[in-house]
Amino acid sequence: MADPGRSDGPAATALRERDRFAQILVLFGRHGLKGLAARLGVGAAREEPLENARPEAVVALLRDIGPVAVKFGQILAMRSDLLEPEWVDALSRLQDRVPPLAFDVVRPLIEEAIGGPIESCFSHFDEKAIAAASIAQVHAATLLDGRDVIVKVRRPGIERIVDADLRILRRLARIAERRIPEIARLKPDELLRHFAESLDREMDLSAEARASDSIGAFLKDMGVRTARFDWELSGRRVNIQQRLRGVPATDLEAARRRNLDLTALASTYAQAVLRMIVINGHFHADPHPGNVFFLDDGTLGLIDFGAVGTLLPRRRQELVRLGLAIASEDTGGVVDILMLWAGDPDVDRIRLEEALAELIDRFSNVLLEQIDLGDIFQRVFTLLREFHLALPPDLALVLRTLLTAEGFVRRIDPTFDIARELAPLARDLMRERTSPARLRGEAGKLLAALGRAALSTPSLVGQIEKVARTGSITVTLAPRDLERLRAGLGASRANAQLYPAAFGISAAIVFASEPLLAALLALLSVGLAISDWVRRR
Numbered sequence: 001m002a003d004p005g006r007s008d009g010p011a012a013t014a015l016r017e018r019d020r021f022a023q024i025l026v027l028f029g030r031h032g033l034k035g036l037a038a039r040l041g042v043g044a045a046r047e048e049p050l051e052n053a054r055p056e057a058v059v060a061l062l063r064d065i066g067p068v069a070v071k072f073g074q075i076l077a078m079r080s081d082l083l084e085p086e087w088v089d090a091l092s093r094l095q096d097r098v099p100p101l102a103f104d105v106v107r108p109l110i111e112e113a114i115g116g117p118i119e120s121c122f123s124h125f126d127e128k129a130i131a132a133a134s135i136a137q138v139h140a141a142t143l144l145d146g147r148d149v150i151v152k153v154r155r156p157g158i159e160r161i162v163d164a165d166l167r168i169l170r171r172l173a174r175i176a177e178r179r180i181p182e183i184a185r186l187k188p189d190e191l192l193r194h195f196a197e198s199l200d201r202e203m204d205l206s207a208e209a210r211a212s213d214s215i216g217a218f219l220k221d222m223g224v225r226t227a228r229f230d231w232e233l234s235g236r237r238v239n240i241q242q243r244l245r246g247v248p249a250t251d252l253e254a255a256r257r258r259n260l261d262l263t264a265l266a267s268t269y270a271q272a273v274l275r276m277i278v279i280n281g282h283f284h285a286d287p288h289p290g291n292v293f294f295l296d297d298g299t300l301g302l303i304d305f306g307a308v309g310t311l312l313p314r315r316r317q318e319l320v321r322l323g324l325a326i327a328s329e330d331t332g333g334v335v336d337i338l339m340l341w342a343g344d345p346d347v348d349r350i351r352l353e354e355a356l357a358e359l360i361d362r363f364s365n366v367l368l369e370q371i372d373l374g375d376i377f378q379r380v381f382t383l384l385r386e387f388h389l390a391l392p393p394d395l396a397l398v399l400r401t402l403l404t405a406e407g408f409v410r411r412i413d414p415t416f417d418i419a420r421e422l423a424p425l426a427r428d429l430m431r432e433r434t435s436p437a438r439l440r441g442e443a444g445k446l447l448a449a450l451g452r453a454a455l456s457t458p459s460l461v462g463q464i465e466k467v468a469r470t471g472s473i474t475v476t477l478a479p480r481d482l483e484r485l486r487a488g489l490g491a492s493r494a495n496a497q498l499y500p501a502a503f504g505i506s507a508a509i510v511f512a513s514e515p516l517l518a519a520l521l522a523l524l525s526v527g528l529a530i531s532d533w534v535r536r537r
């Protein structure tokens with residue numbers, strides 16, 4: 001590992017990097033991965049098939065290389081669209097837990113951050129860490145005014161280690177991308193670039209405080225609380241936050257003993273995760289039970305905003321298109337989006353369309369309560385792998401967050417149906433954006449927006465119509481309204497008839513019954529589309 005004490009400068013950095021590279025090569029050998037090293041052109045010129053690189057060996061190698069490699073492995077563990085299940089299984093065993101630093105080391109870091117001795121700020125400071133990960137460790141303390149807080153301290157020297165190891169990993173990735181087609185397919189350089197960005201945010205403990213506050217403001221009205229941060233005492237290296245009191249969501253036994261309404265909590269949690277992603281566009285990207293509390297006042301607490309994700313408006317629109325295409329069984333439209341996401345790879349389009357049609361057909365007529373989301377995901381992942389259709393990293397993060405959430409609610413309540421949570425979300429999306437009062441006030445604006453949206457998404461109305469016609473939504477969509485909508489959207493100037501038409505659609509959807517997955521996707525898509533039009537005003 002890089003020595004934080006050494007002097008810096010380009011020459012020293014290069015030297016350190018060479019040493020580190022040599023060290024890593026030794027590790028390749030130790031785990032029986034000389035063949036891989038050779039193919040990377042960094043070991044002895046010995047050709048060995050890549051199949052010899054067993055997942056367990058590579059995972060052990062990552063563990064030995066250190067925290068950056070471990071964290072990268074954890075990211076890869078979420079990529080079922082890229083990696084076979086045996087790799088995903090092995091990688092998900094990686095743990096970013098390390099022995100805590102002694103308090104002698106931690107004390108000066110805290111005193112520097114608060115600008116004085118510990119006693120000048122805290123009436124009590126727990127010297128034993130609650131948790132220690134590779135980037136930071138966490139202590140409980142009490143401020144002089146009696147408030148219980150959590151103090152997060154970044155490990156000293158971690159910046160340099162992260163820097164050096166990221167550079168080496170990126171170098172290896174670039175070589176691999178040139179020399180090993182099996183690895184090039186995974187676009188390791190793009191993966192690492194995205195990884196480096198999120199690592200950078202995680203290294204800045206004040207970014208966690210900002211994310212917690214801004215996302216917390218969005219969650220407040222939903223019965224979800226986040227810890228208040230102490231801004232004066234928080235910076236890049238240390239942050240201080242209110243200590244939440246409650247049952248950790250990892251301890252379901254304790255929750256049951258206290259007679260907490262777990263089904264209600266699961267629903268609040270699912271709504272929070274979905275709405276953070278779909279409505280807020282800025283979301284907690286690691287909502288596993290270890291980061292969730294059932295609070296004493298019956299609300300839910302969410303901590304640990306080190307990893308956050310963003311759903312850009314452009315992606316949101318792509319998801320809308322995908323949702324409508326799936327719901328209307330338009331496999332060509334689905335293929336277009338998947339190809340766009342994968343960077344237009346060279347695939348057999350006809351065969352892909354066939355495979356998709358089969359998949360969509362399998363699920364399109366199944367009642368929602370009979371749909372097994374896990375099964376759907378497995379099949380979709382297999383298809384993505386087979387056709388080399390990798391997801392862009394930002395969407396992979398959305399998906400991972402949803403899968404984490406789904407795993408969590410299933411643990412709380414095995415009969416819980418996350419897809420069902422989409423219905424009220426879709427309804428709210430449209431109610432919020434198209435309530436009669438709001439529409440009256442904003443009719444003009446909405447019309448102009450609809451007109452513009454039509455220019456950028458001319459097939460949208462056609463899609464909505466197709467969805468309605470396939471009967472997958474049991475709605476009464478007045479043909480007259482649809483006509484008007486189409487006429488209005490086709491016209492170059494926004495048409496005043498659009499307003500009742502848009503309202504007609506939303507009203508119809510609100511009364512949709514017999515929810516099928518396709519219908520839900522369509523609902524959500526239309527909701528998102530409408531709210532986008534309005535928002536773009």
Ligand SMILES: Nc1ncnc2c1ncn2[C@@H]1O[C@H](COP(=O)(O)OP(=O)(O)O)[C@@H](O)[C@H]1O
Pocket residue numbers: 130131132133136138150227241242243244245290291303304305306
């Ligand atoms: N605001 C908080 N209130 C109560 N406990 C907390 C709070 N923040 C952190 N903790 C405790 O510290 C542990 C580690 O903190 P966390 O922010 O999740 O960091 P990481 O998981 O990245 O190490 C949590 O699992 C929790 O037990």
Ligand SMILES: [Mg+2]
Pocket residue numbers: 290291304
């Ligand atoms: Mg955590």
